[in-house]
Structure formats: structure tokens, C-alpha cells
Amino acid sequence: MATADGLTRPAVPSRTELAGRYAELCETLRRCAPQADTDDALPEAVFEALRSSGILGAAIATEYGGHGGDAELTNRLIELVATADPSVAIILFQHYAVSARISEWGTPAQRDRYLPKLADGSWIAASAWSESGAGADKRNLATRARRVDGAWVLDGAKTFTTGAGLAQVYLVLAQSSEPTRTISTYGSDGQTFYLIEADNPGLVANTGMDLVGMRASATGFVELAGCRVADSAVLGPVGDAVRIIAGVRESGATLGAVSLGIAEAAYRLAYTHAVRRGLDGQQAVRFRLVDLEAKVCAARALVDSSGRRDTADPGVTTLHSKLHASQVSEEVTAEALRLLGSAGFLRDHPLNKLARDARAVGLMGPINDLCRELVSAPWTS
Structure with a gap:
């Protein structure tokens, strides 16, 4: 697969392949997520599942024990994890980001010291x-x-x-x-x-x-x-350091992947609720679900484009992907809650956790207003 920078990278596994490969990990995350949210802490079972899955080495070259993946792979993995527990997806995103920076900017000694540990999960980076x-x-x-x-x-x-x-x-x-x-x-x-x-x-x-x-x-x-x-x-x-900071955007890795996973999970909850209650027989409900799915698909297209780095300005695409996907996740969770009616008013309904998590991504760096500033600043120069 040729990219905008002229390099050829191996094909990235599809979402279906990744979902099958990491089904056990995601099941552990889903099972632990409600209590982890209540306790404000992750149980050891989550870390055991992360380490044993091998997912922590996705952004690291195979010579150091990783999978050699680029942003397209890591974005898809972050999305997958976010559908199960967005909190873990944020930790994973930061781990991948530091791993990639060490891979790109580290000395041989730094790579030898850190990358094998980050790849096998014995160390987490922040x-x-x-x-x-x-x-x-x-x-x-x-x-x-x-x-x-x-x-x-x-x-x-x-x-x-x-x-x-x-x-x-x-x-x-x-x-x-x-x-x-x-x-x-x-x-x-x-x-x-x-x-x-x-x-x-x-x-x-x-x-x-x-x-x-x-x-x-x-x-x-x-x-x-x-x-x-x-x-x-x-x-x-x-x-x-600004050279490294700028390189983060150019890499195509995006927090929009976390938002995308949240939006996908919210849509699936709304769809399941509608089918279970027989609401899918109502045209108005079906149309609302179609609109939610379309928003998720549009956000996914932008996140995927960011990871592929195949646009004229990959850094701007990465910023747009974070902006758009984080807005979509808030919109989808809010509409899903409206579709649920009184069921969504129960405090322990998982959609309420997703709505809180969706709001958080927009406030994470670069926050959405800074994304807008970074995109629009060249217009005034």
C-alpha cells in the first residue's frame, strides 16, 4: 500500500480480523469496565489481558518484539478497545504515542532499553x-x-x-x-x-x-x-521539542479513534435496544438509527484517512479527524439516549458512561479549540 510519503506498508488487518483476534481481550474489558468506572481504577485482570494479548506492541518494530504497525493499525486497535472501555483506549493511545516517539527519535540505546519492554507489556508508557x-x-x-x-x-x-x-x-x-x-x-x-x-x-x-x-x-x-x-x-x-510535537500530528495517530469506538458502541446499544423492544418496526426509529450509523461511518472514513496519511496534508487530516470524531461521539451518544427514553435515564445504563467518556475526548490535548487554531493559523500568515 503506497502512502503520501512514498513508502509502501503492509496491509492492515480488517476490523473483522482484529475483532476476532482480540475478542477475549475485549470481553475482559467489557466485563471489568463498569466496576472500574465505579472504583476509579483498573483491576489487575485488565493488565493481564493487555499483556497476554500482545496488543501493546502494535506500534513497535518486529525487531524489538512488536508488530511493526503504523498509525492505521494502531488507530483501528484503539477504536476496537474503545468500544469495550474508552478508559483503557486512552491509556493504550498514550502507550502507542510514546512507543512511536521512541522508535522515531530514540537513540539505539534508548530503543534497546525501552522498546522490548513496551512491546511485551512488562512496561506501560505515559x-x-x-x-x-x-x-x-x-x-x-x-x-x-x-x-x-x-x-x-x-x-x-x-x-x-x-x-x-x-x-x-x-x-x-x-x-x-x-x-x-x-x-x-x-x-x-x-x-x-x-x-x-x-x-x-x-x-x-x-x-x-x-x-x-x-x-x-x-x-x-x-x-x-x-x-x-x-x-x-x-x-x-x-x-x-516542537519538532516531535509536530511529528505527532503528521504520524496520523488520532484521539479520534477513541471517539469513534465510543460512537460505535453507543450506536450498537441503541440498535440493540430498538430491536429488543420491537421499535425497529417504526419507520421514524429506523431512520434515526440510519442517521446515527451514517455519522459513525463518516467519522470512521476520516479516522482511517488520518491513519493512512494519504492526503495532501496528513497533519491537518489528523486534526480534523479528532475534531469530527469527538463531535460525532457526543452527538451519537446523546441521540442514542433520547432514543432509549426512560431506560436511558437509569444511572447505571452503559450509555451514560459512554456519554461522559465522549465529552472527555474533546477536552484532551490538543483540545478541540486548539485543533481549530492549529488548522486555521496558516490562513492568517
Whole structure:
């Protein structure tokens, strides 16, 4: 399969093939999701299922024990997992994102150290970029990295870190020198990425955030106090993290895949309810279901296009896919709840969890308004 960058990649398994391959994993996720949402934590059974499935290595080259997949494969897997439990899909998305960044920007030593562990599931990776007060665009970071006796010392605090307390390695964004100019609407110059392991005595991670949606995603805080790391922890160019940030969009990996899985699950619940209650005999109900299915299909087409990177501007397509799919998931869950009537007003109905999770994706970085800014900014230049 030829792509916009001229490379040829192996065919990606169909959704039907993937669903069959990971049916046992998804069944475990569905079974555990309600209690995990109530407890605000994932049970060990989920991690055992993830590790044994091999799904964690999808974004990693086969030479390191992975599946060698690109964004088209990982997007489909994230969608599949999101139909079972969106909280796990968010953790998986971040794991894939860090795995891909290490694969692309890591030194040979970093790849040898991290990728086999991330591929076999013995380690989980997480991104620690966000800060309270920094804004969605990450241009005003308070976390600082300074040179001390031939090493780097980081001080600061990160919020909304998915997988906090679960991950064994964190990709931390810090200001390593004073910014001299604004060169991006997402991040600024003078910023550097660091791979920091969870057992570093200067790093403390905890969940501690009582979220409305994605409650089992272990989203919380990462505190850095005199966190000392060697030069070997630096990922990519010092002071030029924006190149990696921009590359995330260009890769085609999209949070829209999480939203797509939520929308698909909501549609299926609405369809099953209609058939079970005999409502599918009513033309008005059938037409509403057709409209919901059409929205899901349109969102899937955009997410798939993002993963294939076959458009003139893959980065813009990725942003559009996140925007559109997250809006569709909110619309589909809301309409599905209206179709259910009083049944959807029960607190423990799974559609209500999906609706909360759908809303959360639009607020995840880059948040939807920042996606719009990133797409429209070139129009004013």
C-alpha cells in the first residue's frame, strides 16, 4: 500500500480480523469496565489481558518484539478497545504515542532499553506534558530542566497525565532554556523531552483526579522535585521539542479513534435496544438509527484517512479527524439516549458512561479549540 510519503506498508488487518483476534481481550474489558468506572481504577485482570494479548506492541518494530504497525493499525486497535472501555483506549493511545516517539527519535540505546519492554507489556508508557496554568498550547511551561554537574535536574508538576501511577516510563516535556521566539501554536522553542522512569526518586506520580469521564484512565499528577537524569534520558533534539510535537500530528495517530469506538458502541446499544423492544418496526426509529450509523461511518472514513496519511496534508487530516470524531461521539451518544427514553435515564445504563467518556475526548490535548487554531493559523500568515 503506497502512502503520501512514498513508502509502501503492509496491509492492515480488517476490523473483522482484529475483532476476532482480540475478542477475549475485549470481553475482559467489557466485563471489568463498569466496576472500574465505579472504583476509579483498573483491576489487575485488565493488565493481564493487555499483556497476554500482545496488543501493546502494535506500534513497535518486529525487531524489538512488536508488530511493526503504523498509525492505521494502531488507530483501528484503539477504536476496537474503545468500544469495550474508552478508559483503557486512552491509556493504550498514550502507550502507542510514546512507543512511536521512541522508535522515531530514540537513540539505539534508548530503543534497546525501552522498546522490548513496551512491546511485551512488562512496561506501560505515559506522556506528561500538561500543566495547570500552561494553557492547552503548552507554550508557558513552569516545569524547568537545568544543567547541574553534567546532568539534567527537573522541577515542576504535570497534570492530566493519563496512566499516572501505572506507567513505568514517562515522556516529560520541560522548558530547558528560555524561549526566544514563538515558533508554533503548540509548544515553543527551548523545550525538551525527557524519558524518566517511574522509580526515579525525584518523580512522584499519583492519580488523585476525580474525573467525570474516563474515570479508570488513571489520569492524575506527576511531580518532579530535584529529578536528576543523565543526558541519555533526552529524547530528540535539546531545545527543539516542537519538532516531535509536530511529528505527532503528521504520524496520523488520532484521539479520534477513541471517539469513534465510543460512537460505535453507543450506536450498537441503541440498535440493540430498538430491536429488543420491537421499535425497529417504526419507520421514524429506523431512520434515526440510519442517521446515527451514517455519522459513525463518516467519522470512521476520516479516522482511517488520518491513519493512512494519504492526503495532501496528513497533519491537518489528523486534526480534523479528532475534531469530527469527538463531535460525532457526543452527538451519537446523546441521540442514542433520547432514543432509549426512560431506560436511558437509569444511572447505571452503559450509555451514560459512554456519554461522559465522549465529552472527555474533546477536552484532551490538543483540545478541540486548539485543533481549530492549529488548522486555521496558516490562513492568517
